[in-house]
Amino acid sequence: MTALPRMLIVSFSPIRSDPRVLKQVGLFSGKYHLITCGYGAAPDGVDEHFALTPDAVGWPSDKIGLLGRRYKRAYGQIPAVQQARKLLTGVPLDVVLANDLNTLPLALELEPKYGVHSDLHEFAPKEKEADLKWRLFVAPYMRWLCRTYLPRARSITTVAPRIAAQYTKDYGVAAQVVTNAAPFTEGTPQPVGETIKLIHNGAGQRYRKLENLIEAMRSAPPGVELDIFVMPNEPDYIAELKQTAADVPSVKFRDPVPYTELVETSRHYDVSLVFLPPTTFNLENSLPNKFFEAVQARLGVIVGPSPSMVEIVKQYGFGTVTPDFSPDALAATIQSLDRGQIMEWKRAADRAAEPLAAESQLKIWEAAIRALLPAAESAAS
Known part of the structure; x- marks a missing residue:
């Protein structure tokens, strides 16, 4: 042989x-x-x-x-x-x-x-x-x-x-x-419950401006919650974020999970916030893991006007794009969330799961x- x-x-x-x-x-x-x-x-x-x-x-x-x-x-x-x-x-x-x-x-x-x-x-x-x-x-x-x-x-x-x-x-x-x-995962879109559940997962680095997510949630309507799964890349920054979120009851920090469990964990949510202000060239032009994990979990996505992500979201229709990267723009998008629209996004993610795997x-x-x-x-x- x-x-x-x-x-x-x-x-x-x-x-x-x-x-x-x-x-x-x-x-x-x-x-x-x-x-x-x-x-x-x-x-x-x-x-x-x-x-x-x-x-x-x-x-x-x-x-x-x-x-x-x-x-x-x-x-x-x-x-x-x-x-x-x-x-x-x-x-x-x-x-x-x-x-x-x-x-x-x-x-x-x-x-x-x-x-x-x-x-x-x-x-x-x-x-x-x-x-x-x-x-x-x-x-x-x-x-x-x-x-x-x-x-x-x-x-x-x-x-x-x-x-x-x-x-x-x-x-x-x-x-x-x-x-x-992310690898293709069998699955079906899960119904949106009484609470619209948002998720963000990723690296805990200051230049990613995760505080924008917290600020946007201050004006979120009742029945909308955000869970943040963040790696402790910069522990001091994570501590600051948790302090900032202390008076925003709709925001919870969760322990990070292994990569192999992210899609399964994400299935329990409705919309993934893949909102990355262009503080660097790489962030401006990124197609991050979390974007594709959301598709395999059959979630909708909210993205900022990041060109590479916008192109795919528009092609497959599984989410929406904020007008800019400000917390106010994200807040307005969160305030306008509609359960029927989210289910349409989830069904579009299901159709996109195989071609984007x-x-x-x-x-x-x-x-x-x-x-x-x-x-x-x-x-x-």
Whole structure:
């Protein structure tokens, strides 16, 4: 029997809780000799796993290297890079799927036999552009990474059309789009009860301005409630949000649930608030996980005028778009909610669940990796 091609998926993230990387693992498990490298325990379905320790951060902290624009040195000093080098050097590899820009130089350095596919989860040069220090000292380094290493990747994917277009415009590389779509889940739209139940889930980061959701709920009519499931990315900010919501009884904070339980948890709600003010380029152009999870849960959505989301909402009809990103605009939309309209959105989400599911998106990764391999090895996989 011909041995399966040896594939490494590398991500400076805890893979077991990283939705996008878990989809890659599920897709390639059993089709390749699958190796992973990331924080924490091995994800299910892999043949080998190289664990990074929690203290091995994946971002540059070499101030001399960054300030002096000695970027190769700055990259080499990243603890996760140093640790991954020790773990992976000498491991025979046919292909590498490198997640996010910060793993790409490492992946190329490992010299897999048939090359590297780069999956870019955001537009990296503007990832934390809301932070002045980051813009001044880290953004030039990220642009250097793009200029230097993206042309060396055999193929590239990213998460949304406008982000792909920006990579092409700025760095001359072609990027296909693999959205953060959730896997297809069987289900039927649930009736709207006496209480209209709204949900927001996501990262607890200040630049996302989650306080807008709370302010909008201050004027919500009786019988409309919002549950917020938020990851404790910035604990001080989450504490502030909870204090802000203390006098808004229609808002409740819930403990975050694992990615694998989000769709099932969301089924108990009616409308998902996917309201992300464009404080950064990536937020402005995002197609976030929660947007697609709402579809699989057969919910309606309320989105701000984020162009990529607006296009899909208008195409499939499973929600509405606020006129702008102000709390007042969101409040007015919440005040106008109608149970009959929400049921129409839920039925539209049901019709959209299959075409917007992850399965169609995963074929793009599958084809990209297969294209790296010679015909004989590709057939073996």
